[in-house]
Each structure stands twice: as C-alpha cells, then as structure tokens.
Amino acid sequence: MKKALLPLLIIVLFYSDSVFMIFFPEQAFNGAYIPVPRFFFIGLLFMSVFFDRNTAIKYGFLFGFLFDMFYTGLLGAYFFFFPLIVYITSKLTKWLHSTLPVFLVIVLFDIALLEMMIYGLNVLVQRTALSFEQFAFVRLLAVLVLNGLFYIVFAIPLRNAFVKLKKVFD
Amino acid sequence: MPQFFTNKRLIILLGSIILLVAMIGFSLRDRDNITWPEKFVKDVTGFGQNIVSKPAGAVESFFGDIRRLRHTYEENEKLRSHLEELAQLESDVARLEKDNAELRKVLEKEKSLADYEPIQATVIARNPDRWYELITIDQGESNGIEPDMAVMTANGLVGKVQSTSKFTSTVQLLSAHDSQNRVSALIQGETTIYGLIEGYDEEKKMLQMTKIPSDSKVKKGQAVTTSGLGGVFPKGLVIGTVTEMVPDEFGLTQTALVEPAASFYDLEHVMVSKREITGVLPEEEDRQQVLVEEEGL
Structure with missing residues (x-):
C-alpha cells in the first residue's frame, strides 16, 4: 500500500507546476522576467539520485509525454529531454559526491541545460522570436532563481521522502 | 574513466532521437485536431488538473477579492x-x-455573422513552460466546442481554440508566436477597413494588424473588431484600439499597432463563441463534386 505513495508524490509534483502558475501573477516584474516552475523536474532529479535511476527514467518518459500532450502540444520534447537529463545527472553524481549543496549546483546546471535545449528546439521549429541574449536574461536567469529558491525550501523534505520510499521498496 | 555510453545505450539514444524528430514532425503538421490517443490522454490529465486547479483557483480568487476590497x-x-x-x-x-x-x-x-452562442468555461491550466501561450479550459467537444472557435473574456477577444478533446480544450492566445495564428479583423470608422491580426509585439505589448491598404486613413483610438470573414469567428468581437500606424517594408500596405482590449494574463473565466452560421463552405464531399463537375465542362 505504501508503494502507491511514489506515483502519488510524482503526480502531486506534476501538477504543482501548473498550480504555481495559478498563484503566480504573470505580470510580475512588469513582464520583464519569465520565471518558469520546474518543480516536477527537480523532483525527478531527486528521485534519480536518492531513489532509483531507472525508475526515474521511466517516470521521466511517462510524465514527459503527458507534459507534451497536455500542456505544450509539441510531442516529443519533454518526453525525450527529461530522461536524457536524468541519465546525465546520474553520471555526474557518480563523480561528484552528492551532498545537498553540491546537488544544488547539479540541479541548476540541469535546469539550465533543459531550458537551453527547449529553447534550441523552439528556435528550430520557429515557435519563438527571442534572441539568445533575450532568452538568457528574460528566462534563464529568472528560471534559475525561482527553482533555486524552490530547491532551498524543499530539498530536505524531498530527499527524506525519497529515502523513506526507497526503504519501503527495498 | 568509465565509458559514458555503452553500445546498447547508444542505440537507445539514437532510437529516441529518431522518435523525437518523428514526433515533433507529426505534431507540427498542419492538422485540424489532435488524434484520439492524444484526446484520451488529455481527458485523463485534464480530470486530475480539474481536481487540483479548481480549489487552487478558488483560493487565489479569494485572496484577489481581499486585495480588491481596498479599492471598493x-x-x-x-x-x-x-x-x-x-x-x-x-x-x-x-x-x-x-x-x-x-x-x-x-x-x-x-x-x-454576428450571432453567436457563448459557452462559459473556466481556465484550468496555463502552459507552465510558458513558451506557447496556451491555456486549457474545462469545456470540450461534449459541450459543442470545435477547433478555431473564438475565445474571449468580458473585455474582448483573447484567442482561439486550437484543439479539443471530449472534456477539455486548448486555447491559443492572440499573443502566441505562430505564423498560423491569424484573425480577420476590421477597423471601425466612416469607411470600414479590413486587415489581419497577425503577430504580437512583445516589447510594446501590442497586436499587429497587417495588410491595411496604404491609402486608408486610420486615426488613433479607432476600435478594431473581428470581421467574421473566414472561419468560424463571429463578427463584431472587440479586439482593441489602434494606437499607431506604421508602413510595412515595401510601402504597399500599412500595419496598425493595436492595443488589446482584454488582458492575456491571469485569465480565469472565458467564453467560447459558437457562431450560428458556420456552413460557409459546402461539406467536403460536396466540394469534391463541384471540382469534378468543373473538370467535366
């Protein structure tokens, strides 16, 4: 029964992005910055490190696909990038000892990577007119700040949750 | 140093890249509506989204009300x-x-062309990655919503329905960057001037109305509404007011910068307009018949 908590936690994280968007006034900072919540993605990274990498990749595929279909309509983007970055992270954490402060740097690196890949894709399919400088100032910085704050608040609860879940599954 | 990718993983990686390209190609195709597996996934995800966002929306509007109380x-x-x-x-x-x-x-x-029946809908999600200016509403095909219908708030037009599933639909806002995002519009005045709403100026926060004849005199502050020509948009929905005229690059036509009447941000409740006259074109089968007859002549 307790095993059902894992998908539940992931589903909560999945919807947390859009719930944040409901509360966050979109015209904050006069529209000069566009902070994008990546809470689900942070949860996925925690899962890959403190729970199990392969399960995280499977969840990345599944929920990336849902994200594509439900929110963006551009099939394949998150479906592909979520698992790929989870894989890269698992390789990185093998070399770097994953204490929470070190992991913050890795998470921020991953989010920057994700944003840039999605930006690249959007330029490729001509869905955006932003130049790279604009993208870096308007989006990337704001995204990193917002998600860094989320990490600082939720890192310990998330780690504990996944460590506990791992015990349940073992 | 450990090997980064083994052979098996390399094959998986390459396989997924091919899948990625295929899927992106598939979803960028010019298509009328999404396929049934997508509709199914949307309905299931939308069900959960409904459960999550309705209480959240209620809490949000409660705080909004408190904030508004000060200006009562x-x-x-x-x-x-x-x-x-x-x-x-x-x-x-x-x-x-x-x-x-x-x-x-x-x-x-x-x-x-101006007659329409409004369908009330609540916004249940806004695309959290904020690249495409899409919102999801809680009404779908079962309530008679079809792709390309006009979506508006009490203040004016905000976008059009991009795709529908049984119980949800996705709305593309006018501010979206998409070359297929066009609305036939007119400027009200002594003589009516027609043009196309096409594109959005991010910096000035203005809509661009293109294809206005270069000899037409447009004054600042004139109202812009939908023209009802082409597609299923009703006539006379408010879009905004003209703020500036700029000649286009070849000087043959002008572009008007239109200040949108409705805000594209923090949408909660919207209306989808179902126009009463929709059968502008004959049904597809009839159209083919017409072609055949023409060839026969």
Whole structure:
C-alpha cells in the first residue's frame, strides 16, 4: 500500500507546476522576467539520485509525454529531454559526491541545460522570436532563481521522502 | 574513466532521437485536431488538473477579492456614475435590436455573422513552460466546442481554440508566436477597413494588424473588431484600439499597432463563441463534386 505513495508524490509534483502558475501573477516584474516552475523536474532529479535511476527514467518518459500532450502540444520534447537529463545527472553524481549543496549546483546546471535545449528546439521549429541574449536574461536567469529558491525550501523534505520510499521498496 | 555510453545505450539514444524528430514532425503538421490517443490522454490529465486547479483557483480568487476590497469605495463611485448612463444605453440597445430583427425579417436574412452562442468555461491550466501561450479550459467537444472557435473574456477577444478533446480544450492566445495564428479583423470608422491580426509585439505589448491598404486613413483610438470573414469567428468581437500606424517594408500596405482590449494574463473565466452560421463552405464531399463537375465542362 505504501508503494502507491511514489506515483502519488510524482503526480502531486506534476501538477504543482501548473498550480504555481495559478498563484503566480504573470505580470510580475512588469513582464520583464519569465520565471518558469520546474518543480516536477527537480523532483525527478531527486528521485534519480536518492531513489532509483531507472525508475526515474521511466517516470521521466511517462510524465514527459503527458507534459507534451497536455500542456505544450509539441510531442516529443519533454518526453525525450527529461530522461536524457536524468541519465546525465546520474553520471555526474557518480563523480561528484552528492551532498545537498553540491546537488544544488547539479540541479541548476540541469535546469539550465533543459531550458537551453527547449529553447534550441523552439528556435528550430520557429515557435519563438527571442534572441539568445533575450532568452538568457528574460528566462534563464529568472528560471534559475525561482527553482533555486524552490530547491532551498524543499530539498530536505524531498530527499527524506525519497529515502523513506526507497526503504519501503527495498 | 568509465565509458559514458555503452553500445546498447547508444542505440537507445539514437532510437529516441529518431522518435523525437518523428514526433515533433507529426505534431507540427498542419492538422485540424489532435488524434484520439492524444484526446484520451488529455481527458485523463485534464480530470486530475480539474481536481487540483479548481480549489487552487478558488483560493487565489479569494485572496484577489481581499486585495480588491481596498479599492471598493472608489470603484463604487465610478460604477454608480456608469450606472446612470447604462439604463439609457440598455433601452437604446433593446430598441435597436428589435429594429434590427424586424429589418432582417423584411430582408429574409434572419441569421447574421454576428450571432453567436457563448459557452462559459473556466481556465484550468496555463502552459507552465510558458513558451506557447496556451491555456486549457474545462469545456470540450461534449459541450459543442470545435477547433478555431473564438475565445474571449468580458473585455474582448483573447484567442482561439486550437484543439479539443471530449472534456477539455486548448486555447491559443492572440499573443502566441505562430505564423498560423491569424484573425480577420476590421477597423471601425466612416469607411470600414479590413486587415489581419497577425503577430504580437512583445516589447510594446501590442497586436499587429497587417495588410491595411496604404491609402486608408486610420486615426488613433479607432476600435478594431473581428470581421467574421473566414472561419468560424463571429463578427463584431472587440479586439482593441489602434494606437499607431506604421508602413510595412515595401510601402504597399500599412500595419496598425493595436492595443488589446482584454488582458492575456491571469485569465480565469472565458467564453467560447459558437457562431450560428458556420456552413460557409459546402461539406467536403460536396466540394469534391463541384471540382469534378468543373473538370467535366
């Protein structure tokens, strides 16, 4: 029964992005910055490190696909990038000892990577007119700040949750 | 140093890249509506989204109300002055509507492009990655919503329905960067001027209305509405007001910068307009027949 908590936690994280968007006034900072919540993605990274990498990749595929279909309509983007970055992270954490402060740097690196890949894709399919400088100032910085704050608040609860879940599954 | 990718993983990686390209190609195709597996996934995800976002939306609007409470007095004053004008306006509108209906009966043209039936909908999600300016609403095919219908708020037009599933639909806002995002519009004045709403100026926060003939005189502050030409948009939905005219690069036409009447941000409730006259073009089968007949001549 307790095993059902894992998908539940992931589903909560999945919807947390859009719930944040409901509360966050979109015209904050006069529209000069566009902070994008990546809470689900942070949860996925925690899962890959403190729970199990392969399960995280499977969840990345599944929920990336849902994200594509439900929110963006551009099939394949998150479906592909979520698992790929989870894989890269698992390789990185093998070399770097994953204490929470070190992991913050890795998470921020991953989010920057994700944003840039999605930006690249959007330029490729001509869905955006932003130049790279604009993208870096308007989006990337704001995204990193917002998600860094989320990490600082939720890192310990998330780690504990996944460590506990791992015990349940073992 | 450990090997980064083993052979098996390399194959998986390459396989997924091919899948990625194929799927992106598939979803970028110019298609009328999404396929049934997508609809199914949307309905299931939308069900969960509904459960999550309705309470969240309620909490959000509660706080919004509290914030608004501070300005109640000023608002009340303003509204009271409007109210006096409103009574007169209402009786005028009722009289004109009756006139209009009678005259239409005389002309035997009872339906017009401006008639529509509004469907109320609540916004349950906004695309959290904020690249495409898409919102999801809680009404779908089961309520009669179809792709390309106009979506508006009380203030004016905000976008059009991009895709529908049984119980949800996705709306593309006018501010989205998409070359297929076009709306036929007109500028009201002594002579009506037609153009296309196409594109959005991010910096100035203005819509661009293109293809306006270069000899047409447009004044600042003139109202822009939908023209009802082409597609299923009703006529006369407010889009905004003209703020500036700029000649286009070849000088053959002009572009008007239009300040949108409705805000594209923090949308909560929207209306989808279902136009009463929709059968502009003959059904697809009939159209083919027409072609065949023409060839036969």
